[in-house]
Amino acid sequence: MPETAPHSPADLTTLLAGLPGYDADALSAKQAQQIIRQFIQPLHVPEKLAVRDALGRILAEDVVSGIDVPAYDNSAMDGYALRSADLPDNAPAVLSVTGIALAGKAFQGIAERGECVHIMTGAVMPAGLDTVIPQELVQHAGDAAITILPGRIRPGANRRFKGEDLAMGKIALAKGKMLRAAELGLLASLGIAEVIVQRRLRVAFFSTGDELRSVGETLDEGCVYDSNRYTLYGMLSRLGCDIIDMGVIPDDPVLLRAAFENACLSADAVITSGGVSVGMADYTKPMMAEMGDVAFWGINMRPGRPMAFGKVNAGAGSARKSAYLFGLPGNPVAVMISFYFFVRDALLHMAGASPAPLPLVGVRSAAAIRKRPGRTEYQRGILSTAADGNLEVRITGSQGSGILRSMTQANCILVLGDAQADVAAGDLVQVVLFDGLL
Structure with missing residues (x-):
């Protein structure tokens, strides 16, 4: 089956034209999520x-x-199969045990009125019997008969029906x-x-920047080890993607173009980290605009304001190919936040899944939190049980986008929306749990 191609540029133009208050450099988080959700198409390669x-x-x-x-009516309990009509309302019932039914070995006889069958969990219900009383509810159990007190079992109990x-x-x-x-x-x-x-979604990713060094290389003055490729590797692996790690690309337009072309030709989606801001050596942003169609460059959020989304093109003629593009910030925490709140669902949708939004849980803030209205903030939090037994959350401390250690301390993310102002101790806030994500 042929693969489904991404939307055409005209589709993107139409989509953006219908978005109220569209500003490619300052979208709200909800607007950015809406654009991604509407623009992404799933691939169909079974x-x-x-x-x-x-x-x-x-x-x-x-x-x-x-x-x-199940393929047949069967017992949900170890006990005795019986007719509910044989149970009087106000007196004990004494029923004769006429045989046994085991899982995989059905009772072959016929239970008459006043008779029951000793039955094990999963065994076929004998013909004519409609109720199973658990062994522990029987007043007296012998090899030949059992006694059941009134009101101990309701008709039809503990019987699993075919289908x-x-x-x-x-x-x-x-x-x-x-x-x-x-x-x-x-x-x-x-x-x-x-x-x-x-088939598995193919995702290529690379980091950009002359200051980046890979693990194992000498860390020169002014340089840092590239952590983003490792967090991206982990997050993409959790989604079950086929991963193409293209390493670190220096701040060189020629090398950057080659990286984009190779990534586009080999993958369904391309993720970059760094280079989408407005620094003198940030070549990623103009390269994206030159090679494809970009829906936005910035989101009113913290951390991770500089983020790009669109598609890039490479090749010519029948070999021409498009890939969805996610240009993430360079700071480590911003990369992870951007991935979980903007990239994760998009990749799942591309892969053919029907992802539900990450669930938000309302919990009490253990302390005051400073928050400026007009942007969405994603703050790292620690969710715990307070002395009164209720859940409460506190932030990990400094929320700088370069403090990757805070992500290892946190077990949730506080989502403070655009309109949210300062949070007082005791106020309810919404959190997304890390469990199942990281």
């Missing part, structure tokens, strides 16, 4: 995998159940679902050995 190899992959088509789950989990012909897993451990188990329960998934 492949067949064995179920065990499909963990973390995204379904390319609906999975329809070919069987009923109640999933009926034959129904959609078991919808297209766009990411396959986790539970989904693999469900597929196996349907007897499915292979599944059609989207």
Whole structure:
């Protein structure tokens, strides 16, 4: 199946023209997220995998159940299968035990009125019996008979019906679902050995800057080790992407152009860090504009104001190719914040998933927080349980965008919206938990 091409420039122009208050250098966080969400198109390149190899992959088509789950009425408990009609309202019931039903070995006889069957969890319900009383609720249990006190069990209890989990012909897993451990188990329960998934998204990334050194190189005066490629590697790996690490690209227009072209030709999306600001050696921004169509350059947010999004083009004729572009800031924390709140969902959507927004949880602020209205702020926080048993959050300390250590101390991000002003101790704030992200 051919891959779906990104939107044309005209689509982007139309999209931006319909956005109230559009300013490519000063969008609100919500406007930026809206542009990305509307401009991104998913790729459609399916492949067949064995179920065990499909963990973390995204379904390319609906999975329809070919069987009923469960395949037969069965017991949800270890106990005794009986007729509810044999239980009088105001007197103990004495029922004869006529046999036993085991999981995988059904009771073959017929239970008459006044009889019950000793049954194990998962065993087929004997014909004519409609209720299972757990062993521990039986007043007296012998080999030949049991005694049940009135009111101990309601009719129909502890009976699992054929197809109640999933009926034959129904959609078991919808297209766009990411396959986790539970989904693999469900597929196996349907007897499915292979599944059609989207191919992995290919993402190329590189850092820019003469001051950057890779791990293992000598750290010259005025230089720093490049951490952004390592955080990007980790975040992209968690999303199940095929990763192309292109290293550090110096502040050289010729080398930068070559990097963009190679990345575009080999990947579905390109992520850069650094070079999208207005410094004298920031060549990434003009290179992006020259090679493609950029929707915006800046977001009213902290950290991470300088961020670009659009697409770049490379090649000619039938070999011409486009790739979505995410130009992230250079500061380490800003890279991670920008990725989680603007890039993550876009990549999942490109990969064929149907991502839900990161869930926001309202919790109490343990202390006052300074906040200037007019921009969205993403502050690193530590969520804990206060003495009164309620959840509360405090920031990690200094919120400088270069303090990467703060991300290792935090377990959540406070999301303070555009209109939010200073926060007082005890005020409710919204947080996104790191659990499952980092």
